[in-house]
Amino acid sequence: MISKVLFGKPYRTDAVTAPVPEAAEVARFRVTAGERALTFTCPLGPEDAVYGLGETMGPVNKRGGRYISFNTDTAEHEDTNPSLYASHNFLAVDGERPFGVFFDTPARVIFEIDYKRSGVIRVVCETGDLTLYQMESGSVQEMCRELLAAVGRCYLPPLWAFGYGQSRFGYATPEDFRRVADGHRLNGIPLDYICMDIDYMDGYRDFSFNKKHFPDIAAFVREMRGRGVRLVPIVDAGIKIEPGDPVYEEGIRNGYFCRNRDGGFFRAAVWPGMTHFPDFLNTKARAWFGGLYRFYTQAGIEGFWNDMNEPAIFYSEYSKGHGAGPLKFLLSLLPGKKRREKRARELLRDYKSFYHDMDGRRARHYDVHNLFGAMMTRATGEGLEKLLDHRYMLFSRSSYIGAGRYGGVWTGDNTSKWEHLRLNVRHMPSLNMCGFLFSGADTGGFNGNCTRELLLRWLAFSAFTPLMRNHTGKFTRAQEAYEFGDTEAFRRIIGLRYRLLPYIYSEYMKAALRSDLYIKPLTFVYPGTRDIEDQLLVGDSLMIAPVVEEGAVGRRVYLPEAMTLVRYDGEFHCQPVSAGWTEVKAAVEEVVFFIRRGKLLPVGKQIESTAEYDSEHLTLLGDGESYELYTDDGLTRACGEENIRVIKKI
Numbered sequence: 016m017i018s019k020v021l022f023g024k025p026y027r028t029d030a031v032t033a034p035v036p037e038a039a040e041v042a043r044f045r046v047t048a049g050e051r052a053l054t055f056t057c058p059l060g061p062e063d064a065v066y067g068l069g070e071t072m073g074p075v076n077k078r079g080g081r082y083i084s085f086n087t088d089t090a091e092h093e094d095t096n097p098s099l100y101a102s103h104n105f106l107a108v109d110g111e112r113p114f115g116v117f118f119d120t121p122a123r124v125i126f127e128i129d130y131k132r133s134g135v136i137r138v139v140c141e142t143g144d145l146t147l148y149q150m151e152s153g154s155v156q157e158m159c160r161e162l163l164a165a166v167g168r169c170y171l172p173p174l175w176a177f178g179y180g181q182s183r184f185g186y187a188t189p190e191d192f193r194r195v196a197d198g199h200r201l202n203g204i205p206l207d208y209i210c211m212d213i214d215y216m217d218g219y220r221d222f223s224f225n226k227k228h229f230p231d232i233a234a235f236v237r238e239m240r241g242r243g244v245r246l247v248p249i250v251d252a253g254i255k256i257e258p259g260d261p262v263y264e265e266g267i268r269n270g271y272f273c274r275n276r277d278g279g280f281f282r283a284a285v286w287p288g289m290t291h292f293p294d295f296l297n298t299k300a301r302a303w304f305g306g307l308y309r310f311y312t313q314a315g316i317e318g319f320w321n322d323m324n325e326p327a328i329f330y331s332e333y334s335k336g337h338g339a340g341p342l343k344f345l346l347s348l349l350p351g352k353k354r355r356e357k358r359a360r361e362l363l364r365d366y367k368s369f370y371h372d373m374d375g376r377r378a379r380h381y382d383v384h385n386l387f388g389a390m391m392t393r394a395t396g397e398g399l400e401k402l403l404d405h406r407y408m409l410f411s412r413s414s415y416i417g418a419g420r421y422g423g424v425w426t427g428d429n430t431s432k433w434e435h436l437r438l439n440v441r442h443m444p445s446l447n448m449c450g451f452l453f454s455g456a457d458t459g460g461f462n463g464n465c466t467r468e469l470l471l472r473w474l475a476f477s478a479f480t481p482l483m484r485n486h487t488g489k490f491t492r493a494q495e496a497y498e499f500g501d502t503e504a505f506r507r508i509i510g511l512r513y514r515l516l517p518y519i520y521s522e523y524m525k526a527a528l529r530s531d532l533y534i535k536p537l538t539f540v541y542p543g544t545r546d547i548e549d550q551l552l553v554g555d556s557l558m559i560a561p562v563v564e565e566g567a568v569g570r571r572v573y574l575p576e577a578m579t580l581v582r583y584d585g586e587f588h589c590q591p592v593s594a595g596w597t598e599v600k601a602a603v604e605e606v607v608f609f610i611r612r613g614k615l616l617p618v619g620k621q622i623e624s625t626a627e628y629d630s631e632h633l634t635l636l637g638d639g640e641s642y643e644l645y646t647d648d649g650l651t652r653a654c655g656e657e658n659i660r661v662i663k664k665i
């Protein structure tokens with residue numbers, strides 16, 4: 016049962032689309048009102064676990080931590096950092112009487128969950144305007160399903176978006192993209208798309224191509240399609256202030272940008288220099304922005320990543336007045352607590368200095384901050400729905416619950432270190448609980464230099480995440496799968512992803528259609544496994560236990576029941592393993608995972624891109640009897656249960 020309680024005059028977030036009945040009162044929390052804020056407290060049983068919060072630091076069980084929903088452009092993915100790029104204010108409490116709660120407010124929210132052993136959940140919503148959704152069901156998984164059903168159907172990517180993607184900040188010329196495509200093809204390493212980072216643009220302007228490099232972008236898109244590769248350009252939130260530029264002029268003419276208190280348009284510097292922010296919280300501005308993607312779709316492009324949409328601000332017209340500029344900004348990035356705190360203070364002042372027109376209701380940005388990226392995703396999604404007659408690829412850096420209907424997310428600027436591979440493992444189930452099924456991290460790491468071993472282990476994990484993209488920064492060591500001397504192991508592990516596609520695609524589509532999770536913690540299915548957060552359930556048939564330690568030759572794995580161990584070294588080798596703890600060998604060049612008892616895993620033939628995808632000639636591994644396979648043309652919007660057929664093991 017899901018119900019809602021309204022406080023104050025909530026801003027419209029459109030996070031929930033299903034009708035939800037109003038309840039007379041809040042079931043589990045005591046509510047206390049401050050001057051502006053509302054505080055919600057609820058005692059926790061000594062054994063209760065708390066799940067949810069999507070993209071946050073810390074463990075999967077959030078108990079013991081302090082987290083702040085305030086979307087932030089941050090490369091500090093450390094446990095001391097309370098805020099990442101997204102706000103997912105949903106908690107599911109697993110205890111004697113499980114319950115779920117979603118604090119639907121775009122303002123800043125502080126979550127203290129048995130923090131400093133307080134024994135309570137304490138949630139401070141900085142403004143008293145919110146809708147609280149509460150769920151009372153049998154289990155935490157059921158609570159997640161209820162939330163996802165209320166939010167509405169999850170985004171359905173095309174099949175090719177489940178392929179492998181290569182990306183790097185710095186690819187600029189057609190030669191760069193050709194080299195990457197050929198590097199994969201010549202080495203037999205599968206590839207479906209290459210992301211175009213900001214260097215494709217003319218002066219970092221959205222909706223532009225560098226004319227010298229891309230005089231005929233449609234021809235280049237066709238050429239790359241001929242090599243079996245799609246191009247996926249980045250689109251940033253800010254529109255460069257450039258009189259004469261049609262996008263800028265149109266935005267100004269129609270008043271589509273966020274405004275200062277005095278009514279002028281707010282100015283903030285991001286990659287292109289000074290920009291205006293489109294008012295994504297305004298329906299008309301959103302429709303305008305979504306329509307601008309025609310610039311790309313008419314060239315044959317069908318996939319995008321939306322970035323800098325927290326929104327990131329390097330410096331603003333206000334801080335500029337205080338002497339900030341590109342140089343000061345770069346200096347502010349140097350390590351140092353003082354510098355960081357000063358920058359954070361400036362940023363808050365900026366967020367308090369501009370306004371949205373939420374279809375007639377004026378809102379100070381700071382009070383609706385966490386909705387900005389989500390509404391950019393929505394603008395893009397709704398635009399692409401009109402511009403294309405089939406499914407599109409889309410993932411965003413910033414998000415809020417509900418944005419999962421329009422696109423996926425990636426988890427931002429991580430680092431090439433083992434801890435961030437482990438963080439990726441922890442993020443995936445939590446993101447799924449909040450409706451972001453199409454998600455993944457920068458495989459190999461964005462900052463820093465990746466090693467062969469780290470990339471192989473990371474690929475072996477990403478092979479199971481819906482978004483599988485290798486992305487790195489501008490000044491890091493080359494991280495393409497053919498850049499580490501030998502290519503055999505890379506070909507094999509990325510190849511495994513493609514052999515698993517019939518399963519990954521089916522499980523994703525079924526989860527999305529049925530308001531369910533694609534990746535979940537072990538404990539959602541196997542009671543008593545709460546402490547095991549480094550093993551995950553992927554779809555209905557698989558358990559994975561990724562190797563996430565440097566120099567490891569295998570790892571200890573807990574089997575809650577007897578399963579089939581699958582070792583992939585180019586071939587699938589299956590062997591039964593009994594329940595309990597077991598030591599599993601896993602060389603860096605191979606992948607080991609498990610098929611649950613009574614379940615099946617359909618695997619396909621070795622292919623090098625989703626263009627060769629064949630859902631007819633499958634091998635069924637495992638000891639189950641039947642499997643529900645989802646098949647369609649990979650593009651059609653007509654996705655439903657009718658595309659699911661039961662295949663049986665003979």
Ligand code: GLC
Nearest residue numbers: 184212213249322412427428
């Ligand atoms: C941001 C993004 C990163 C991208 C870079 C340049 O840091 O998070 O993925 O490469 O901007 O566009």
